[in-house]
Amino acid sequence: MLSAYLDEQLTQAETQRVELHLEECASCRAALAQMREIQRLTAQIPFRRPSDEDLEALEHRLSVRAPRRGGWALLLAGVAAWILYGLVALLRHPRWPSVAELIAAAVVIGLLLLFISVLRQRLLERPHDRYRKIKR
Amino acid sequence: MAAIPAAVAQVSRFEQEAEFAELFAQFRLRAYYYALQMLGNPDDALEVTQEAFLRLLRHWPQRDRSRPFAPWMYSVVRNLSIDLLRKRACRPECELEAAPESAPEVGPEKESQRRQLSERLWHEIKRLPVAQREVLLLRDWHGLSYAEIAEATGTSLTTVNSRLHDARSRLRDRLRGYL
Numbered sequence: 001m002l003s004a005y006l007d008e009q010l011t012q013a014e015t016q017r018v019e020l021h022l023e024e025c026a027s028c029r030a031a032l033a034q035m036r037e038i039q040r041l042t043a044q045i046p047f048r049r050p051s052d053e054d055l056e057a058l059e060h061r062l063s064v065r066a067p068r069r070g071g072w073a074l075l076l077a078g079v080a081a082w083i084l085y086g087l088v089a090l091l092r093h094p095r096w097p098s099v100a101e102l103i104a105a106a107v108v109i110g111l112l113l114l115f116i117s118v119l120r121q122r123l124l125e126r127p128h129d130r131y132r133k134i135k136r
Numbered sequence: 137m138a139a140i141p142a143a144v145a146q147v148s149r150f151e152q153e154a155e156f157a158e159l160f161a162q163f164r165l166r167a168y169y170y171a172l173q174m175l176g177n178p179d180d181a182l183e184v185t186q187e188a189f190l191r192l193l194r195h196w197p198q199r200d201r202s203r204p205f206a207p208w209m210y211s212v213v214r215n216l217s218i219d220l221l222r223k224r225a226c227r228p229e230c231e232l233e234a235a236p237e238s239a240p241e242v243g244p245e246k247e248s249q250r251r252q253l254s255e256r257l258w259h260e261i262k263r264l265p266v267a268q269r270e271v272l273l274l275r276d277w278h279g280l281s282y283a284e285i286a287e288a289t290g291t292s293l294t295t296v297n298s299r300l301h302d303a304r305s306r307l308r309d310r311l312r313g314y315l
Contacts, residue, residue: 003301034308034315042276
């Protein structure tokens with residue numbers, strides 16, 4: 001109850017009860033004073049501040065990585081839609097593709113190969129990733 | 137009264153990004169220090185801070201805007217730190233800030249005593265069980281209310297109260313000769 005009294009978390013009635021007890025109990029008064037001192041000292045423990053470079057790097061990594069996720073999602077959705085559209089069109093009207101369609105197919109296949117290479121690299125790095133088990 | 141159109145009632149994406157950037161600037165050091173206090177290693181603390189803010193950003197549009205940001209942020213940092221602690225089974229050993237070269241208000245002897253006491257206190261805080269240590273630091277170092285600590289640690293007010301009491305009593309016993 002002394003700890004809650006120190007933090008002013010007690011009801012008015014409880015506070016009055018503790019104060020009455022404190023008036024007649026020297027050991028509780030001493031305990032309260034020590035707790036108050038611990039609280040004061042804890043608040044003043046100095047920890048090493050990260051360097052300005054570290055903080056800037058943190059901000060930079062955050063600003064780079066956040067839009068990257070959205071970009072990947074959009075790119076994958078677009079490529080998937082493109083492939084689906086091409087397959088449906090080919091099945092409905094089978095014919096030799098035009099030059100424009102061949103260029104478009106090359107772009108899609110190129111993006112897919114790039115994605116697969118990034119995915120492969122991630123999977124190879126996965127066993128050494130310290131944060132892979134962390135729930136995000 | 138006419139209903140507010142959804143497009144007007146919704147906060148725009150630009151405003152959301154600006155709001156997040158402001159909170160990031162305001163809370164990044166608090167998140168870092170909490171991670172440092174939990175993990176003890178500045179590099180790990182920076183990584184956890186980065187992961188925490190990425191996670192917060194991902195859930196930013198769906199968050200409950202009526203609730204304060206701080207407990208949510210602390211809970212994300214806490215979960216990431218605890219996962220890392222479990223994985224490594226280690227205790228924090230982080231360094232304290234180097235003593236300032238000159239302390240104008242107090243003499244060098246008093247400054248040295250204060251530093252020794254600070255180091256001794258941190259040594260004893262590190263020895264506390266994680267559940268007690270985090271509650272003590274969230275209350276006395278970060279200045280969170282009991283309700284905010286309960287939300288950040290996923291416990292009840294009663295548990296926060298009893299853990300704080302246990303932590304302070306334990307520290308009082310162990311620092312008897314210093315206080």
